[in-house]
Amino acid sequence: MSTKALRKEEEENLLRRADDLCRQNNLRLTPIRERVYRELVQSGGPVGAYDLVDRLSSEKKRLAPVTIYRALDFLRDAGLVHRLATQNSYVISHGQPDVNAMKIMFVDSKTGETIEVHSSEVAEAVRKAAEQAGFRSVSPFMEVEGEIAR
Amino acid sequence: MSTKALRKEEEENLLRRADDLCRQNNLRLTPIRERVYRELVQSGGPVGAYDLVDRLSSEKKRLAPVTIYRALDFLRDAGLVHRLATQNSYVISHGQPDVNAMKIMFVDSKTGETIEVHSSEVAEAVRKAAEQAGFRSVSPFMEVEGEIAR
DNA sequence: TTCTTTTTGATACGTTACTACGTAATATTG
DNA sequence: CAATATTACGTAGTAACGTATCAAAAAGAA
Secondary structure (H helix, E strand, O other): OHHHHHHHHHHHHHHHHHHHHHHOOOOOOOOHHHHHHHHHHHHOOOHHHHHHHHOOOOOOOOOOOHHHHHHHHHHOOOEEEEOOOOHHHHHHEEOOOOOOOOOEEEEEEEOOEEEEEEEEEHHHHHHHHHHOOEEOOOOOOEEEEEEOOO | OOHHHHHHHHHHHHHEEEHHHHHHOOOOOOOHHHHHHHHHHHHOOOOOHHHHHHHHHOOOOOOOOOOOHHHHHHHHHOOEEEEEOOOOOOEOOOOOOOOOOEEEEEEOOOOOOEEEEEEHHHHHHHHHHHHHOOOOOOEEEOOOOEEEEE
């Protein structure tokens, strides 16, 4: 089986899961939102908001930035997409809802490539550090810059 | 002793340490750079680049954004200041050079307040997760959103 | 259907960040 | 010291990122 076919399969998997998630939570995965999500899935990495504007615009119809940002906000609230603050870009979240794990986005400082890792050890250590510092309800997402070992 | 006096003392401490650090590394803490650093120290929290432009500009002389960005770049390279990507702002780093510790910036999602915590447990857990994911030379800085427990 | 809520479209605007280029100041070398 | 190289700063313009507002359309509820 070709890589492309695998990708295609994985893509449909993610789409179906996103669809299910929204259905279960009474969220509406409208056409625009789905197109944005699909584009992020297909890209296989982080994409900037204005890149999405370009990619989802056709000759006749150019989408407004605000349209993309609204879709991204929706997807982020749904937990389907994560914003990479260090890169001003957005990536799909591969999260199986492992509630206790910290979702770490390792970001290659040079290329911008990301690898998502879930770690309950990190979650626990961060939780402890937060508690000592007087912090609560810590976000299950964080990003760490580094570089991919080749 | 008043809080203000304590602050003043702490401020001078930080300034002196910054000065020493630059001297030791043959870096030039020029007037502009020192003013930016001092402003960040005095503010006691994260400040945006354009806020710094306003605060360091006088009636007669308005600093250009690029001047501030250059100073911030210098201070970041020197390890004196950290950029909060999630907030588009900048904070002083209270780093005693505990090389092995992860410098965690806890950021209050609502107020933007920050608390810096150093944790070698987190550093170790992140290092382990990075290694498994094929990542190297991980940044000693990360930020985590949450809220301050009152 | 009518009413209400949610979503999208269109335009404009505000903030954040950087580039290009020339000048001034500061080291470094002969 | 003078000549040169390096570093820092000033000015201007522009690119990238994100938001505000209001109107139109679509979806859901009564």
